[in-house]
Amino acid sequence: xxxxxxxxxxxxxxxxxxxxxxxxxxxxxxxxxxxxxxxxxxxxxxxxxxxxxxxxxxxxxxxxxxxxxxxxxxxxxxxxxxxxxxxxxxxxxxxxxxxxxxxxxxxxxxxxxxxxxxxxxxxxxxxxxxxxxxxxxxxxxxxxxxxxxxxxxxxxxxxxxxxxxxxxxxxxxxxxxxxxxxxxxxxxxxxxxxxxxxxxxxxxxxxxxxxxxxxxxxxxxxxxxxxxxxxxxxxxxxxxxxxxxxxxxxxxxxxxxxxxxxxxxxxxxxxxxxxxxxxxxxxxx
Amino acid sequence: xxxxxxxxxxxxxxxxxxxxxxxxxxxxxxxxxxxxxxxxxxxxxxxxxxxxxxxxxxxxxxxxxxxxxxxxxxxxxxxxxxxxxxxxxxxxxxxxxxxxxxxxxxxxxxxxxxxxxxxxxxxxxxxxxxxxxxxxxxxxxxxxxxxxxxxxxxxxxxxxxxxxxxxxxxxxxxxxxxxxxxxxxxxxxxxxxxxxxxxxxxxxxxxxxxxxxxxxxxxxxxxxxxxxxxxxxxxxxxxxxxxxxxxxxxxxxxxxxxxxxxxxxxxxxxxxxxxxxxxxxxxxxxxxxxxxxxxxxxxxxx
Amino acid sequence: xxxxxxxxxxxxxxxxxxxxxxxxxxxxxxxxxxxxxxxxxxxxxxxxxxxxxxxxxxxxxxxxxxxxxxxxxxxxxxxxxxxxxxxxxxxxxxxxxxxxxxxxxxxxxxxxxxxxxxxxxxxxxxxxxxxxxxxxxxxxxxxxxxxxxxxxxxxxxxxxxxxxxxxxxxxxxxxxxxxxxxxxxxxxxxxxxxxxxxxxxxxxxxxxxxxxxxxxxxxxxxxxxxxxxxxxxxxxxxxxxxxxxxxxxxxxxxxxxxxxxxxxxxxxxxxxxxxxxxxxxxxxxxxxxxxxxxxx
Numbered sequence: 103x104x105x106x107x108x109x110x111x112x113x114x115x116x117x118x119x120x121x122x123x124x125x126x127x128x129x130x131x132x133x134x135x136x137x138x139x140x141x142x143x144x145x146x147x148x149x150x151x152x153x154x155x156x157x158x159x160x161x162x163x164x165x166x167x168x169x170x171x172x173x174x175x176x177x178x179x180x181x182x183x184x185x186x187x188x189x190x191x192x193x194x195x196x197x198x199x200x201x202x203x204x205x206x207x208x209x210x211x212x213x214x215x216x217x218x219x220x221x222x223x224x225x226x227x228x229x230x231x232x233x234x235x236x237x238x239x240x241x242x243x244x245x246x247x248x249x250x251x252x253x254x255x256x257x258x259x260x261x262x263x264x265x266x267x268x269x270x271x272x273x274x275x276x277x278x279x280x281x282x283x284x285x286x287x288x289x290x291x292x293x294x295x296x297x298x299x300x301x302x303x304x305x306x307x308x309x310x311x312x313x314x315x316x317x318x319x320x321x322x323x324x325x326x327x328x329x330x331x332x333x334x335x336x337x338x339x340x341x342x343x344x345x346x347x348x349x350x351x352x353x354x355x356x357x358x359x360x361x362x363x364x365x366x367x368x369x370x371x372x373x374x375x376x377x378x379x380x381x382x383x384x385x386x387x
Numbered sequence: 388x389x390x391x392x393x394x395x396x397x398x399x400x401x402x403x404x405x406x407x408x409x410x411x412x413x414x415x416x417x418x419x420x421x422x423x424x425x426x427x428x429x430x431x432x433x434x435x436x437x438x439x440x441x442x443x444x445x446x447x448x449x450x451x452x453x454x455x456x457x458x459x460x461x462x463x464x465x466x467x468x469x470x471x472x473x474x475x476x477x478x479x480x481x482x483x484x485x486x487x488x489x490x491x492x493x494x495x496x497x498x499x500x501x502x503x504x505x506x507x508x509x510x511x512x513x514x515x516x517x518x519x520x521x522x523x524x525x526x527x528x529x530x531x532x533x534x535x536x537x538x539x540x541x542x543x544x545x546x547x548x549x550x551x552x553x554x555x556x557x558x559x560x561x562x563x564x565x566x567x568x569x570x571x572x573x574x575x576x577x578x579x580x581x582x583x584x585x586x587x588x589x590x591x592x593x594x595x596x597x598x599x600x601x602x603x604x605x606x607x608x609x610x611x612x613x614x615x616x617x618x619x620x621x622x623x624x625x626x627x628x629x630x631x632x633x634x635x636x637x638x639x640x641x642x643x644x645x646x647x648x649x650x651x652x653x654x655x656x657x658x659x660x661x662x663x664x665x666x667x668x669x670x671x672x673x674x675x676x677x678x679x680x681x682x683x684x685x686x687x688x689x
Numbered sequence: 690x691x692x693x694x695x696x697x698x699x700x701x702x703x704x705x706x707x708x709x710x711x712x713x714x715x716x717x718x719x720x721x722x723x724x725x726x727x728x729x730x731x732x733x734x735x736x737x738x739x740x741x742x743x744x745x746x747x748x749x750x751x752x753x754x755x756x757x758x759x760x761x762x763x764x765x766x767x768x769x770x771x772x773x774x775x776x777x778x779x780x781x782x783x784x785x786x787x788x789x790x791x792x793x794x795x796x797x798x799x800x801x802x803x804x805x806x807x808x809x810x811x812x813x814x815x816x817x818x819x820x821x822x823x824x825x826x827x828x829x830x831x832x833x834x835x836x837x838x839x840x841x842x843x844x845x846x847x848x849x850x851x852x853x854x855x856x857x858x859x860x861x862x863x864x865x866x867x868x869x870x871x872x873x874x875x876x877x878x879x880x881x882x883x884x885x886x887x888x889x890x891x892x893x894x895x896x897x898x899x900x901x902x903x904x905x906x907x908x909x910x911x912x913x914x915x916x917x918x919x920x921x922x923x924x925x926x927x928x929x930x931x932x933x934x935x936x937x938x939x940x941x942x943x944x945x946x947x948x949x950x951x952x953x954x955x956x957x958x959x960x961x962x963x964x965x966x967x968x969x970x971x972x973x974x975x976x977x978x979x980x981x982x983x984x985x
Contacts, residue, residue: 345854
């Protein structure tokens with residue numbers, strides 16, 4: 103059994119240290135920009151719009167000085183799904199897509215297979231959207247520590263506290279989840295190793311082959327849950343001992359700075375995304 | 388007795404997350420040998436590679452192209468090796484082994500290993516009974532207890548029994564006494580000695596307690612930063628306290644005392660590994676021989 | 690040095706604690722404990738597993754309340770709900786498992802957690818976090834992720850988090866039992882300096898001799914009662930007594946006791962390596978050539 107090293111396969115959620123322009127932005131700016139761009143991407147159906155968005159995404163990747171190869175490697179786990187989806191869309195969805203600014207033309211029809219210029223466009227647009235979204239999501243977490251993201255979200259939700267929203271409690275839930283995720287992953291690895299050492303049929307040749315029976319998953323899940331609950335119990339005591347009593351009356355160590363660069367980036371992405379949305383039906387192809 | 392060592396490690400290198408930006412080298416060129424029936428200790432400061440090393444002994448981790456790990460003649464670098472058999476021959480008990488318990492009833496959890504080996508029910512039951520006896524859990528009283536209702540110390544015994552039930556030829560224990568109170572720790576070590584004595588089980592002990600090492604193993608390897616920094620019989624290694632201390636460890640108090648006194652010429656430089664031995668040595672050095680050798684009662688109040 | 694004539698910071702009278710009082714099998718964890726803890730002292734509470742030592746510790750910061758008897762912290766009765774928060778400000782606790790105390794994914798943010806809860810204003814928050822991290826020797830690790838630290842480092846972060854609340858009393862609940870020797874000595878060294886330089890009262894619950902020898906006073910519990918009490922030199926050298934209480938003594942103490950049995954002129958209550966070496970050397974000097982020299 104090769105070492106199970108989960109960290110290797112996931113680019114989303116991995117912080118890659120750096121001092122680029124993007125790294126230094128306030129998390130609120132990045133979250134908002136991410137939201138605006140996601141909206142723009144979701145509603146853009148034309149080739150032109152997607153080309154523009156792809157360029158903008160690549161521009162952001164360059165500005166963040168994150169390696170494109172690294173981001174592409176994050177595609178790898180999803181690749182089988184993308185390919186499957188693409189093939190299905192291409193071959194079988196000819197009827198469903200009215201192509202953007204084009205007359206539907208059937209290119210090939212054999213039995214169930216129905217390829218049209220619409221389905222080709224669908225495939226290209228979907229794939230490019232997927233890549234854009236993946237890159238942006240990875241980028242967001244590559245340039246912002248998850249804890250800073252939670253601080254950003256909490257800061258954005260804080261004004262709603264007056265309406266009864268437990269902003270700090272929610273962000274603490276996120277903070278604690280983030281904090282314990284690597285620990286639970288490590289614990290899972292330790293448990294699997296211990297069970298494998300007892301002969302449990304767990305891992306073959308570097309890939310985890312989870313046989314679907316509940317019985318066999320139990321060797322991992324039962325101890326993992328027990329461990330998680332035990333940690334939770336300990337943590338509750340520790341938080342009580344440190345006088346945690348909810349968000350009321352708390353001060354905050356982390357002070358976010360929203361400066362001129364942030365305002366600029368915020369404004370630009372807002373305007374750009376709004377423009378893309380408003381003009382989405384106006385692009386030539 | 389076979390002349391071939393039970394475990395032989397040559398030039399073992401290992402890096403976690405190799406090929407990624409987060410690569411970290413854990414082992415650099417380790418060479419090590421464990422012979423059948425021996426008791427070997429592996430010590431080293433935190434992060435020196437001890438756990439990584441012992442996980443190579445039962446094939447959990449595999450050597451890369453430069454290193455070699457031979458277990459009872461089988462080459463663990465060869466993909467055709469029967470790793471199920473290796474898992475049975477080399478029983479590995481992890482740190483806080485209680486974390487592996489998953490069955491509802493104690494008896495079932497201990498029987499898990501033998502079941503995976505395809506052992507039939509009557510023999511399985513015998514193995515469970517034997518394993519529980521070895522760790523000091525009464526078979527009838529504990530076999531139908533709920534695993535999660537036991538105390539920490541009892542759960543640890545169940546976990547160790549679960550590995551013993553495989554009847555391994557080599558038992559590797561990674562810090563298995565850590566977190567135990569003094570009397571539980573002494574009990575576990577006593578039982579391991581008994582196992583070694585009765586079944587000729589080879590023992591590999593990873594520990595951060597120097598006193599444990601001094602009194603329960605014959606040879607020791609000291610790891611530092613992924614390599615073997617010192618090795619030899621326990622006496623040979625503990626004869627150099629300054630070197631041991633530079634590696635972030637220490638020697639047992641009684642050994643340190645004898646060493647200090649040897650430096651001022653009061654003793655002959657022998658290396659005592661236990662308190663009674665130290666007392667004999669010091670009394671002899673002061674010209675006060677005990678009335679009968681070994682008459683220094685430490686009592687069996689333990 | 691703690692002034693034992695002054696009012697104790699913690700007063701415990703007739704403390705009994707029973708788990709599952711109304712149930713089929715109640716567990717009497719503590720049985721009529723009377724104890725005074727003085728400001729600035731370093732107290733070690735020893736006992737085998739099940740002796741009640743952790744239960745006793747949890748009464749100090751109102752994680753538990755007495756079934757019978759009273760516990761007063763700075764004169765505040767722990768049974769009154771309005772005293773819970775003020776007492777917890779005053780008594781901080783570091784627990785056994787380093788990971789399960791750390792809430793945030795960045796060291797300095799976790800250290801700030803407790804002080805944030807107390808509503809400490811912003812600029813002072815930063816000062817306290819820096820001071821606490823420096824006091825435990827972890828200032829250079831302020832922006833690291835806790836899960837990349839060693840156990841000893843994590844435990845020091847937890848310690849800093851408690852100290853940033855500026856408590857009068859620091860309770861260590863088996864805080865070094867999961868650490869390797871190096872980590873243990875780092876944590877103990879930080880605690881020692883807090884006790885000596887800041888005057889923080891330390892109550893260390895442990896079964897490890899390394900921790901116990903640090904203390905100015907040692908208490909040994911057995912079955913919920915105080916069985917032995919006194920300075921480490923008096924308590925930790927009572928080899929036979931400690932064995933009955935299912936505890937170890939340091940090897941040096943055991944050696945000294947054995948030597949003393951055979952040769953009474955060698956003191957039987959030596960505790961450390963240094964002391965035994967000196968004791969034996971002294972004996973050798975005053976008894977050269979097997980003939981007893983008159984001691985001056």
